[in-house]
Amino acid sequence: MTRKELIKQIKTKRSFLCIGLDSDINKIPKHLLAFEDPVFEFNKQIIDATKHLCVSYKINTAFYECRGLAGWRCLVNTFNYLPKDIFSIADAKRGDIGNTSSMYADAFFDKESSGLSFDSVTVAPYMGADSVKPFLKYSDKWVVLLALTSNESAKDFQFLESKSGFLFENVLVKSQEWANEENMMYVVGATKGKAFADIRKLAPNHFLLVPGIGAQGGSLRDVCQYGINKDCGLIVNSSRAIIYASNGEDFANAARNEAEKLQLEMAIEIEKIGF
Numbered sequence: 001m002t003r004k005e006l007i008k009q010i011k012t013k014r015s016f017l018c019i020g021l022d023s024d025i026n027k028i029p030k031h032l033l034a035f036e037d038p039v040f041e042f043n044k045q046i047i048d049a050t051k052h053l054c055v056s057y058k059i060n061t062a063f064y065e066c067r068g069l070a071g072w073r074c075l076v077n078t079f080n081y082l083p084k085d086i087f088s089i090a091d092a093k094r095g096d097i098g099n100t101s102s103m104y105a106d107a108f109f110d111k112e113s114s115g116l117s118f119d120s121v122t123v124a125p126y127m128g129a130d131s132v133k134p135f136l137k138y139s140d141k142w143v144v145l146l147a148l149t150s151n152e153s154a155k156d157f158q159f160l161e162s163k164s165g166f167l168f169e170n171v172l173v174k175s176q177e178w179a180n181e182e183n184m185m186y187v188v189g190a191t192k193g194k195a196f197a198d199i200r201k202l203a204p205n206h207f208l209l210v211p212g213i214g215a216q217g218g219s220l221r222d223v224c225q226y227g228i229n230k231d232c233g234l235i236v237n238s239s240r241a242i243i244y245a246s247n248g249e250d251f252a253n254a255a256r257n258e259a260e261k262l263q264l265e266m267a268i269e270i271e272k273i274g275f
């Protein structure tokens with residue numbers, strides 16, 4: 001998906017919501033266990049109930065990889081079920097020597113090779129340029145590079161300071177030599193509030209993928225106050241707070257209600273930037 005198409009979706013849907021399909025077989029409603037693939041049935045019903053409210057789905061591969069073959073099959077089926085006009089994110093946090101990163105890129109982007117063709121994949125920057133560039137050789141595909149993550153321990157490395165600023169600031173600056181705002185986004189945690197203002201000084205136009213509202217307590221208001229740009233420039237993720245809003249038979253309706261609350265807040269925010 002191109003940047004232009006993504007922005008069009010945001011304008012049309014009045015939303016920059018990403019729903020995280022962090023679907024854990026131990027947390028889904030018990031009545032679904034009667035289905036041949038309970039997690040796929042769960043994802044299907046969540047997608048059907050929420051697809052008009054979001055512009056993106058993020059599949060965190062850990063929740064599928066941990067179940068071996070059955071989990072990976074479920075991931076592929078879920079990917080195939082996603083509406084084709086919605087921005088898909090494989091949250092896999094990959095990155096290795098170039099030769100290996102090429103294989104990871106094929107795994108998530110090359111439909112003929114792997115059966116998957118996500119719009120984007122999350123990548124860790126730690127190994128540098130040659131670990132990231134193989135993901136950038138696909139047209140209309142995106143790298144979502146970890147910059148400032150939402151977890152408490154982000155401070156262990158990301159706030160290490162050198163003459164050229166914090167480590168996460170170096171990630172933002174250096175990576176712009178490899179890619180641009182048409183094929184790279186950055187992960188910035190909603191829990192980091194005012195850091196968005198500093199990040200916007202270094203990456204004013206890039207899209208930011210923002211996890212950490214809902215279950216992790218980040219504020220959508222703060223994210224928008226400091227992080228929104230003229231094209232919106234934000235994709236804000238919520239996983240558990242939406243998909244586990246209820247663990248009864250009404251789970252899909254409950255998920256829709258939670259997603260709708262966020263979409264309504266987002267509609268107000270994008271109105272403010274004249275969308």
Ligand SMILES: O=c1ccn([C@@H]2O[C@H](COP(=O)(O)O)[C@@H](O)[C@H]2O)c(=O)[nH]1
Pocket residue numbers: 020022060091148149150151187188189211212213214215216237238239240241
């Ligand atoms: O900095 C990061 C990077 C990735 N994540 C992922 O986003 C979702 C958040 O889930 P919630 O249930 O809404 O907390 C999850 O897949 C994380 O692995 C993140 O939280 N922070």
